[in-house]
Amino acid sequence: MSELLTLPDAIDAITAAFDEGDGWDRYAWVYIRGEITSPDCRLYLSHVADEDDALIDDNGEALPAFAAQHHLRHFLEAADFVEVLFVQRRHKAESSIADFVRALDHYHRHDAFLSSV
Numbered sequence: 001m002s003e004l005l006t007l008p009d010a011i012d013a014i015t016a017a018f019d020e021g022d023g024w025d026r027y028a029w030v031y032i033r034g035e036i037t038s039p040d041c042r043l044y045l046s047h048v049a050d051e052d053d054a055l056i057d058d059n060g061e062a063l064p065a066f067a068a069q070h071h072l073r074h075f076l077e078a079a080d081f082v083e084v085l086f087v088q089r090r091h092k093a094e095s096s097i098a099d100f101v102r103a104l105d106h107y108h109r110h111d112a113f114l115s116s117v
Contacts, residue, residue: 005044007043027045028046028050029074030046030075031044031046031063031073031074032072033070036104084100085100088103
């Protein structure tokens with residue numbers, strides 16, 4: 001089911017998929033509306049099959065139909081999103097949503113993990 005998620009909901013969903021062992025097969029990309037630093041941002045976890053039916057948006061970018069309809073943009077590959085979460089948890093086991101926001105924003109901007117700087 002395609003839906004827009006808050007960051008906490010997206011973290012729970014993608015973490016559960018990887019914990020269940022099928023995250024690599026379930027999710028391909030994380031799309032975003034807004035900025036990860038805003039509490040109003042919304043995320044969409046695209047299923048691998050969603051990427052096969054991509055549409056070309058006004059900017060010439062290939063997006064799944066749901067992402068295009070909701071004016072989303074690429075944020076991170078699902079595997080990178082999860083890796084940022086895991087690295088952040090290794091760095092600080094009791095990470096808050098604010099910690100994840102900082103880590104995801106840093107990775108998105110610098111293609112580097114926050115703890116590596």
